Amino acid sequence: MAKKRNIIVGQSGGPTAVINSSLAGVYKTAKERGFHKVYGMLHGIEGFLDEMYVDLSTQIHSDMDIELLKRTPSAFLGSCRYKLPDIHENPEIYEKIFSILDKLQIEAFIYIGGNDSMDTIKKLSDYAIVKGHSQKFLGVPKTIDNDLALTDHTPGFGSAAKYIATSTKEVIRDAMGLSYKRKMITIMEIMGRNAGWLTGATALAKTEECCGPDLIYLPEVPFDIEKFLKKCTDLLKKKSSIVVAVSEGIKTPDGTYVCQLSGGSDYVDAFGHAQLAGTAAYLAAYLADKTGHKTRAVELSTLQRSASHMASRVDINEAFMVGGAAVEAADEGDTGKMVVIDRVSDDPYMSAAGIYDVHKIANNEKLVPRNWVTRDGSYVTQDFINYVEPLIQGDYQPFMVNGLPQHLVLRR
Numbered sequence: 569m570a571k572k573r574n575i576i577v578g579q580s581g582g583p584t585a586v587i588n589s590s591l592a593g594v595y596k597t598a599k600e601r602g603f604h605k606v607y608g609m610l611h612g613i614e615g616f617l618d619e620m621y622v623d624l625s626t627q628i629h630s631d632m633d634i635e636l637l638k639r640t641p642s643a644f645l646g647s648c649r650y651k652l653p654d655i656h657e658n659p660e661i662y663e664k665i666f667s668i669l670d671k672l673q674i675e676a677f678i679y680i681g682g683n684d685s686m687d688t689i690k691k692l693s694d695y696a697i698v699k700g701h702s703q704k705f706l707g708v709p710k711t712i713d714n715d716l717a718l719t720d721h722t723p724g725f726g727s728a729a730k731y732i733a734t735s736t737k738e739v740i741r742d743a744m745g746l747s748y749k750r751k752m753i754t755i756m757e758i759m760g761r762n763a764g765w766l767t768g769a770t771a772l773a774k775t776e777e778c779c780g781p782d783l784i785y786l787p788e789v790p791f792d793i794e795k796f797l798k799k800c801t802d803l804l805k806k807k808s809s810i811v812v813a814v815s816e817g818i819k820t821p822d823g824t825y826v827c828q829l830s831g832g833s834d835y836v837d838a839f840g841h842a843q844l845a846g847t848a849a850y851l852a853a854y855l856a857d858k859t860g861h862k863t864r865a866v867e868l869s870t871l872q873r874s875a876s877h878m879a880s881r882v883d884i885n886e887a888f889m890v891g892g893a894a895v896e897a898a899d900e901g902d903t904g905k906m907v908v909i910d911r912v913s914d915d916p917y918m919s920a921a922g923i924y925d926v927h928k929i930a931n932n933e934k935l936v937p938r939n940w941v942t943r944d945g946s947y948v949t950q951d952f953i954n955y956v957e958p959l960i961q962g963d964y965q966p967f968m969v970n971g972l973p974q975h976l977v978l979r980r
């Protein structure tokens with residue numbers, strides 16, 4: 569059988585603890601399927617436009633390297649937040665992309681990313697069809713935010729949820745130990761932009777030996793600061809330490825991000841997303857002022873998406889599966905699609921890869937359903953917990969060298 573031509577893969581958007589497991593799945597499946605070269609674009613489509621790419625066989629030499637890659641956080645190839653202009657705005661960019669693809673004899677283009685990155689797959693596959701190019705364009709889901717439509721969940725979410733729930737347990741214990749004869753309020757700030765999936769995952773901290781967070785606020789429900797103050801003061805009458813989880817994206821009823829109440833950052837990315845940070849700091853200062861008690865703000869920030877030492881085995885395996893499924897789909901002639909994860913059963917938990925039209929996924933946000941948040945908007949329901957729980961199961965132990973996890977590093 570003649571060797572197939574080449575394939576190229578890129579990573580885009582905010583990284584996760586398992587984004588490289590998808591890359592490993594792409595590489596391994598492409599090799600098994602007989603593709604000649606597997607290229608990796610550096611810093612996604614933005615780097616590709618500067619002709620930045622590597623032949624992945626110069627980076628991955630053995631099955632051991634594949635295993636190491638699966639345990640390596642952040643985007644091994646480098647990522648980007650780059651919005652492709654519309655075709656009519658800048659046809660030259662498209663001509664350039666396709667001339668590089670032709671030069672490299674690329675048959676399939678795989679992009680691992682979230683809803684903004686799927687916009688790239690949508691635009692490139694549309695252009696290829698209109699202009700009669702034969703390359704196939706496939707998306708592989710990825711985001712800790714879990715806000716992609718039509719997939720049960722996204723790779724990266726389960727591991728971030730596991731890290732967040734674990735950290736919540738640890739923070740609760742830390743605060744409890746120090747609250748003898750004094751009150752203490754801890755506010756934890758969790759990523760997720762306009763979707764509260766990750767913040768809701770703090771509820772998993774409620775176990776036999778841990779009471780879990782006292783209050784949980786998702787961005788799906790308008791945040792009323794006075795009701796919040798009353799809830800906190802009522803709780804402090806009953807217990808000396810309270811821990812509150814807030815999403816970075818909570819907004820007041822008039823639509824203002826809480827993090828912008830104290831100024832916040834003016835930074836806006838190519839997709840128009842404001843940088844959201846400072847929600848916990850704002851609320852901790854507000855509560856310290858109103859109650860006179862000690863407060864602390866804990867911003868989990870990038871730790872929650874890079875904690876590969878706390879990755880979930882389910883998540884690593886699914887990330888690998890969807891990477892491989894994208895190569896299979898492209899090889900079988902699909903284009904303009906994204907691989908999704910279908911939940912086959914809850915008990916025992918089982919999932920399978922499916923595939924959907926990327927036009928229905930790009931630029932959409934899947935939010936937490938309102939009926940998975942309690943009526944007063946200060947906690948998540950048991951249905952929410954049942955949905956997340958299977959996704960944090962199992963470990964994927966890092967390879968430890970001299971007491972620290974080892975990672976695979978790009979060599980040029």
Ligand code: F6P
Nearest residue numbers: 582712713759760761843844873
């Ligand atoms: O896209 C995932 C995400 O982690 C969001 O939850 C968060 O708002 C954003 O990335 C932060 O991105 P950056 O690190 O580029 O500021």
